[in-house]
Amino acid sequence: KNYRKVDEEFFEELEEILISADVGVHTVMELIDELKDEARTRNIREAHDIQPLITEKLAELLEGAEGETKLKVQEDGLTVILFVGVNGVGKTTTIGKMAHKFKQEGKKVLLAAGDTFRAGAIEQLEVWGQRVDVDVIKQQAGSDPAAVMFDALQAAKSRNADILLCDTAGRLQNKVNLMKELEKVKRVITREIPGAPHEVLLVLDATTGQNAMSQAKTFGQATDVSGIILTKLDGTAKGGIVLAIRHELDIPVKFVGLGEGMDDLQEFVPEQYVHGLFADVLDEAEAAEN
Amino acid sequence: MAFEGLAERLQGTLNKIRGKGKVSEADVKEMMREVRFALLEADVNFKVVKEFITSVKERAVGQEVLKSLTPGQQVIKVVNEELTALMGGEQSKIAVANKPPTIVMMAGLQGAGKTTTTAKLANHLRKKHNRKPLMVAADIYRPAAIKQLETLGKQLDIPVFSMGDQVSPVEITKNALAKAKEEHHDYVLIDTAGRLHVDEDLMKELDDIKALADPDEILLVVDAMTGQDAVNVAESFNERLGITGIVLTKLDGDTRGGAALSVKAVTGTPIKFAGMGEKVDALEPFYPDRMASRILGM
Ligand SMILES: Nc1nc2c(ncn2[C@@H]2O[C@H](COP(=O)(O)OP(=O)(O)OP(=O)(O)O)[C@@H](O)[C@H]2O)c(=O)[nH]1
Ligand SMILES: Nc1nc2c(ncn2[C@@H]2O[C@H](COP(=O)(O)OP(=O)(O)OP(=O)(O)O)[C@@H](O)[C@H]2O)c(=O)[nH]1
Ligand SMILES: [K+]
Ligand SMILES: [Mg+2]
Ligand SMILES: [Mg+2]
Helix, strand or coil, rough: CCCCCCCCCCCHHHHHHHHCCCCHHHHHHHHHHHHHHHHCCCCCCCCHHHHHHHHHHHHHHCCCCCCCCCCCCCCCCEEEEEECCCCCHHHHHHHHHHHHHHHHHHEEEEEEEEECCCHHHHHHHHHHHHHCCCEEEEECCCHHHHHHHHHHHHHHHHCCEEEEEEECCCCCCCCCHHHHHHHHHHHHHHHHCCCCEEEEEEEEEECCCHHHHHHHHHHHHHHCCCEEEEECCCCCCCCHHHHHHHHHHHCEEEEHHHHHHCCEEECCCCCHHHHHHHHHHHHHHHHHCC | CCCCHHHHHHHHHHHHHHHCCCCCHHHHHHHHHHHHHHHHHCCHHHHHHHHHHHHHHHHCCCHHHHCCCCHHHHHHHHHHHHHHHCCCCCCCCCCCCCCCCCCEEECCCCCCHHHHHHHHHEEEHHHHCCCCCEEEEECCCCCCCCHHHHHHHHHCCCCCEEECCCCHHHHHHHHHHHHHHHCCCEEEEEEECCCCCCCCHHHHHHHHHHHHHHCCCEEEECCCCECCHHHHHHHHHHHHCCCCCCECCCCCCCCCHHHHHHHHHHHHCCEEECCCCCCCEEECCHHHHHHHHHHHHH
């Protein structure tokens, strides 16, 4: 059998695949160098033998410590989850999907309409509330988002809710005032319920390129992000920047969005994700081998 | 390391060569490596970068740079010139039909900024061109999409045509066009639902709207933060619909916006407007030269 060789051409192709997946040129160069070293020391000559090594390496990076990719849901009492991110990435939709997921698990779920700014944002969340049969706590458009959160927390406590999912307006991370507003929203939550929010989920759009790193850094500083939700993976974009984010900032991906329907939210499985990154090169390599 | 400007990067390389007195072809090659890094970090598509580097290298290893006393500056100058040329020199205007109304159709991925841009454009046309636009709510899928456009319409006091979400977008468009004639609107702006370029059914829907409305302008709305996938998206929408222009949104952020170069390169279509904020007046004409500098971090 004629196996594909691990040569300069192989690494060049690998580099292109990773760059075109938005992993980012620096992380890619580092990775390729490590792989080259490893291939040399282990005397690996065939693509066939290096593939498990690549997959393992990347999956390990994304996996992190045991259970890190799971949501921190309180055993008993209320779990508050705050959703943050730039404009149009899929925060509100993800809340709808996640409400559905918790509802199916038999949890009592409430939604907080914390985006009081964007036209139609409250109505959008309300449609999702009706769709998955969950109540939405809201005020009118233009009101103070921190006040909405305060109301929602009181409602969640008095109604003995298990889960409160808090929507916020999309904002670009370089808008200082808007980031301050978000910090305030978070502070109000912590003041009302010590230990809350139990998760701060940064929603990232898989089509986003290198700017996602800046998003993760700035939202991380402002709100102490505990996990990432990578949306729109049903398209052709791969969202490879999450590798660099994990590498540099150590923020784990917890869920992925795979469509616009209520069932299109899945737990993040590192091996599966990494396989997706390389699907093209793996197929090609296999074809070359057969 | 990331997001460092090209000038700083080249400076680093130049410091290494400085003592040598003369710049060799190998030194230029090293500088071009830095240019490649800067473009990739700015999210310019890697295939576009490859072609770009090849053409710049030709000029850069020529006398112009090798003999120059300030090779770093020369490389930057060459790169900037070539990039500006590729972005498209002149500023491009929105279409005007010979016989009104001018029909403009918006298209793009989910969350790119179509609905917001529809409102911004209507506002722009009224304010800057004294036009009487009609906005059409043809997104029947996204929760509260119609409400979103209606709210923006109310804010601006610009009419929105809608028929709810139980009527097909083609049917909505047909009725909207009749209404526009009746009420003498000179621009009709059709807001469509976000869709993936690989979603065959929804791409077909855009085909159908286009066939019916025969738009004068089909604007692809692209998020400036888009990464490498921008070429796939732009290529697919262009092949399918024949787009006439691009609107680049969310340029008020801190993205380098290399996607601008990618979409321009693969479609050959001009970028007509830049979205500079969430508010309805945050739409600006697009300046190719400024974008070139921004991509390079200068
Ligand atoms: N294909 C696909 N579309 C998605 C996914 N998640 C969200 N969307 C779509 O992306 C668009 C934006 O989603 P939203 O939930 O409104 O995003 P957001 O972050 O709340 O937006 P803002 O509140 O305006 O900042 C909508 O059209 C959604 O249907 C996904 O996983 N896949
Ligand atoms: N900062 C900033 N935000 C923008 C800009 N353009 C749009 N947005 C925001 O981006 C988000 C998505 O905008 P929409 O107009 O709903 O996008 P869309 O393409 O219609 O989305 P779908 O209909 O779901 O596909 C909203 O939060 C807008 O306020 C811009 O130029 N700058
Ligand atoms: K987007
Ligand atoms: Mg939202
Ligand atoms: Mg829309």
